[in-house]
Amino acid sequence: MSEDIRLQVSHISKTFGITKALKDVSFNINKGEVHALIGENGSGKSTLTNMLTGIYPMESGTFTLDGVQIHPKNQVDANNLGVSIIVQELGTLSGLTVAENIFLGHEDRFMKFGFRNTHAMNAEADRLLQRYGFNNIKASNMVDDYNFEDRKLVEIVKATYFNPKIVVIDETTTALSQEGREVLYKQMEAIRAAGNTVIFISHDLPEVIAKSQTITILRDGVYIDTIKSADVTEDQLKKLMVGREVTGDYYRSDYGEKISEEVVLSVRHVTVPGIIEDVSFDLHKGEILGFGGLSESGMHEVGKAIFGASYDREGEVKLQDGTAINDIPTAIKHSVAYTSKDRDNESVVINQSIRDNVALPSLDRLTYGSSRFLSWPRIKEFAQKFAHEMSVKMVNTDQFVSELSGGNKQKVVLARWIGRGSDIVVLDSPTRGIDIKVKQDIYQLMNRMRQEGKSIIMISEELMELIGMCDRIIIMKDGKISGEAPRSRELDENSLISMMV
Amino acid sequence: MSETAIDVNKEQQLKSLQKMRLVRALLPIVGLVLVFILFNFLTNGRMISHLHLAMSQVYVTMIASMGVFFIMTMGGLDFSQGSILGLSAIVVCALSHYSIPLAVAGGILTGACIGAINGYFYVNRKIKSFIVTICTMFLFRGLIKYLTTNSPVAGSVDLLDIDSTFFKVCCTAVVVFIGFICFTFTRFGTHLRAIGAGEKAAMFSGIRTDRLKFWVYVLAGAITGFAAFISAIKVGSVTSSGGNQLETQILIALVLGGMPISGGAMARFENFVVGSLLFVVLNSGLTMIGFTTQMMQLIEGVVFLLFVAIFADRQAIHVIK
Numbered sequence: 009m010s011e012d013i014r015l016q017v018s019h020i021s022k023t024f025g026i027t028k029a030l031k032d033v034s035f036n037i038n039k040g041e042v043h044a045l046i047g048e049n050g051s052g053k054s055t056l057t058n059m060l061t062g063i064y065p066m067e068s069g070t071f072t073l074d075g076v077q078i079h080p081k082n083q084v085d086a087n088n089l090g091v092s093i094i095v096q097e098l099g100t101l102s103g104l105t106v107a108e109n110i111f112l113g114h115e116d117r118f119m120k121f122g123f124r125n126t127h128a129m130n131a132e133a134d135r136l137l138q139r140y141g142f143n144n145i146k147a148s149n150m151v152d153d154y155n156f157e158d159r160k161l162v163e164i165v166k167a168t169y170f171n172p173k174i175v176v177i178d179e180t181t182t183a184l185s186q187e188g189r190e191v192l193y194k195q196m197e198a199i200r201a202a203g204n205t206v207i208f209i210s211h212d213l214p215e216v217i218a219k220s221q222t223i224t225i226l227r228d229g230v231y232i233d234t235i236k237s238a239d240v241t242e243d244q245l246k247k248l249m250v251g252r253e254v255t256g257d258y259y260r261s262d263y264g265e266k267i268s269e270e271v272v273l274s275v276r277h278v279t280v281p282g283i284i285e286d287v288s289f290d291l292h293k294g295e296i297l298g299f300g301g302l303s304e305s306g307m308h309e310v311g312k313a314i315f316g317a318s319y320d321r322e323g324e325v326k327l328q329d330g331t332a333i334n335d336i337p338t339a340i341k342h343s344v345a346y347t348s349k350d351r352d353n354e355s356v357v358i359n360q361s362i363r364d365n366v367a368l369p370s371l372d373r374l375t376y377g378s379s380r381f382l383s384w385p386r387i388k389e390f391a392q393k394f395a396h397e398m399s400v401k402m403v404n405t406d407q408f409v410s411e412l413s414g415g416n417k418q419k420v421v422l423a424r425w426i427g428r429g430s431d432i433v434v435l436d437s438p439t440r441g442i443d444i445k446v447k448q449d450i451y452q453l454m455n456r457m458r459q460e461g462k463s464i465i466m467i468s469e470e471l472m473e474l475i476g477m478c479d480r481i482i483i484m485k486d487g488k489i490s491g492e493a494p495r496s497r498e499l500d501e502n503s504l505i506s507m508m509v
Numbered sequence: 510m511s512e513t514a515i516d517v518n519k520e521q522q523l524k525s526l527q528k529m530r531l532v533r534a535l536l537p538i539v540g541l542v543l544v545f546i547l548f549n550f551l552t553n554g555r556m557i558s559h560l561h562l563a564m565s566q567v568y569v570t571m572i573a574s575m576g577v578f579f580i581m582t583m584g585g586l587d588f589s590q591g592s593i594l595g596l597s598a599i600v601v602c603a604l605s606h607y608s609i610p611l612a613v614a615g616g617i618l619t620g621a622c623i624g625a626i627n628g629y630f631y632v633n634r635k636i637k638s639f640i641v642t643i644c645t646m647f648l649f650r651g652l653i654k655y656l657t658t659n660s661p662v663a664g665s666v667d668l669l670d671i672d673s674t675f676f677k678v679c680c681t682a683v684v685v686f687i688g689f690i691c692f693t694f695t696r697f698g699t700h701l702r703a704i705g706a707g708e709k710a711a712m713f714s715g716i717r718t719d720r721l722k723f724w725v726y727v728l729a730g731a732i733t734g735f736a737a738f739i740s741a742i743k744v745g746s747v748t749s750s751g752g753n754q755l756e757t758q759i760l761i762a763l764v765l766g767g768m769p770i771s772g773g774a775m776a777r778f779e780n781f782v783v784g785s786l787l788f789v790v791l792n793s794g795l796t797m798i799g800f801t802t803q804m805m806q807l808i809e810g811v812v813f814l815l816f817v818a819i820f821a822d823r824q825a826i827h828v829i830k
Binding site for chain 2: 359
């Protein structure tokens with residue numbers, strides 16, 4: 009058996025300040041397998057792989073790769089040792105060509121007498137891209153010319169072309185559409201078939217069970233167990249991750265409820281040049297309206313357009329009382345809320361306290377009487393009340409949002425709009441990169457809001473949650489509405505995918 | 510069990526973080542007191558006995574740095590303050606022959622106009638603020654030189670008559686107090702800090718970021734326009750070097766006061782108040798000891814660098830996944 013072991017993780021610990029991110033973690037990873045690493049946010053998955061790939065320095069413990077101890081100093085060093093990583097967010101550098109990105113840190117092979125042979129490098133990169141079947145990407149183009157999806161493909165080439173012994177894929181799938189995922193799955197399978205190893209980090213449990221052979225679970229920086237994917241169910245995994253039974257409803261359980269006739273928001277002929285074209289629909293009171301599609305289908309722009317945040321928008325967004333929404337302050341004033349897919353840049357002010365973030369849209373109400381002077385006691389009380397209502401994991405509201413995990417940041421975002429008492433809530437990818445426990449909280453919250461008569465627009469790349477939560481699902485394709493499906497027990501992913509592509 | 514352990518860890522971590530923040534907040538104040546005591550010791554108490562002389566420089570710097578404080582809180586910079594002060598002072602002096610209130614209004618309006626030019630190019634033409642303001646600095650410095658080619662612009666005698674320490678202290682106190690109320694107890698301050706910490710997120714929270722950015726530049730110009738009046742009653746006339754180097758003085762004062770260069774949530778109102786006092790104490794102290802101008806610049810440069818190193822926000826933002 010022992011000759012099959014590729015990597016021995018033994019007694020790895022890591023601390024950040026006085027937070028212990030990893031506590032004496034030991035397990036083995038075999039050759040020729042997709043080894044999934046799962047756990048809730050903050051369980052130490054990324055910390056472990058970042059140490060393996062030289063992004064974080066080692067602290068205590070050892071990595072033994074094929075019987076040799078390794079201490080990668082940086083990512084290039086890790087590559088030379090046979091370990092590479094595809095990260096969650098953008099891992100390509102702007103301002104460089106595709107070829108320069110692929111061979112970043114390994115330019116030596118194209119150097120002659122101190123000069124770089126760009127032609128040879130581009131030719132080699134083109135050859136690689138052809139081999140992977142990414143024919144639409146050209147090596148000599150700037151990487152900025154390509155969208156998120158294609159840049160991820162470039163990263164796949166960059167991380168795998170040299171046949172590394174271990175490839176780490178860190179929550180990459182959450183950022184990809186269905187097509188992109190299929191490409192990635194194919195590459196994972198190819199790496200495995202070649203006898204190499206994939207370490208696969210994902211929050212999507214069905215995906216983990218379907219695509220991996222072995223699963224290791226971490227919880228709060230502690231190693232819990234390593235099990236065979238074939239022997240485990242989703243519920244068992246959830247239990248292992250959370251440390252207790254996940255109880256209660258996950259998605260909505262009701263079917264056949266009638267949607268109110270009352271229209272609270274009507275969108276007519278909205279066009280944003282180059283992104284969406286002639287989009288019209290109505291949102292009813294107490295309805296959860298879903299938007300699905302490929303990530304480039306324009307569905308994310310629909311959310312911005314409703315909130316008055318699009319540039320050059322044409323067409324009309326009107327509320328029940330006839331108010332036209334053309335800019336963000338008007339939207340907020342008339343009880344429209346929006347959470348962006350780009351949480352860290354657009355939804356929360358990262359380098360600011362939880363208190364200020366929660367209170368920011370509601371400051372005009374938190375004054376002394378009807379004066380314009382802010383009441384800090386009221387602001388504090390307000391922030392505390394809604395942060396607690398959303399059970400944000402924090403020490404107090406003075407804490408900066410940057411110190412929170414993804415799920416808790418999203419809770420801060422939701423707390424601010426619940427505090428504002430918004431009646432129309434636009435949620436763009438509300439559960440992106442968030443663990444099951446918080447996902448469940450968010451789904452339950454949406455259900456409660458719906459029952460209270462608030463209307464929700466949910467934009468998501470995960471079809472399962474749209475099917476589970478929405479009264480109606482609108483599918484977008486190439487910037488236009490391509491179909492609509494009402495809530496029903498029989499609705500499945502395939503019928504929606506057929507409208508998407 | 511491990512959950513509570515992590516909570517305890519988090520709590521300790523946060524406590525140490527808050528301690529760090531407290532140290533950062535107190536350091537400039539402690540520094541001010543220490544430097545003040547040190548110089549009194551070195552000059553055998555001459556600083557206290559000549560306090561009004563030492564302080565005579567502080568009024569203009571403090572008032573003008575309040576405007577720049579607002580700009581820097583929202584993440585911008587302004588290098589044109591010296592030229593604004595010079596040109597506004599010319600307007601104040603020229604109009605003082607007609608009426609003093611008119612002169613004050615003229616100075617403020619001139620400053621506001623230059624601020625509006627800065628704001629227009631920064632906000633509407635989307636040019637980086639330090640480039641815009643360096644351009645306007647040169648542009649209006651040129652205009653000042655042109656207007657003072659033949660002779661300095663002299664103010665009326667009435668202007669000099671107003672000059673008294675009491676009057677200048679009152680003016681400074683009133684301006685700073687109004688600024689304090691607006692920054693701390695209205696949406697203005699919170700919105701500025703939100704823009705500094707994350708402009709896009711601030712926009713999505715319903716702040717009209719572009720409008721606010723423009724008006725803050727206008728406001729900063731107007732405040733410096735008022736500072737020009739204080740400067741004019743002290744000097745009585747404006748030469749081609751009127752207001753020269755003010756922008757650097759302001760920048761140094763703000764950094765000495767603990768202002769984070771990138772603005773944002775860590776900006777505190779006392780930054781510029783303490784900073785301008787510290788700057789002036791340092792400056793006049795070194796003069797009283799008898800350092801040459803060159804030596805003074807060297808020492809101030811070292812101190813400046815030291816403070817930037819302390820207050821630059823290098824704190825890595827870790828989110829442990």
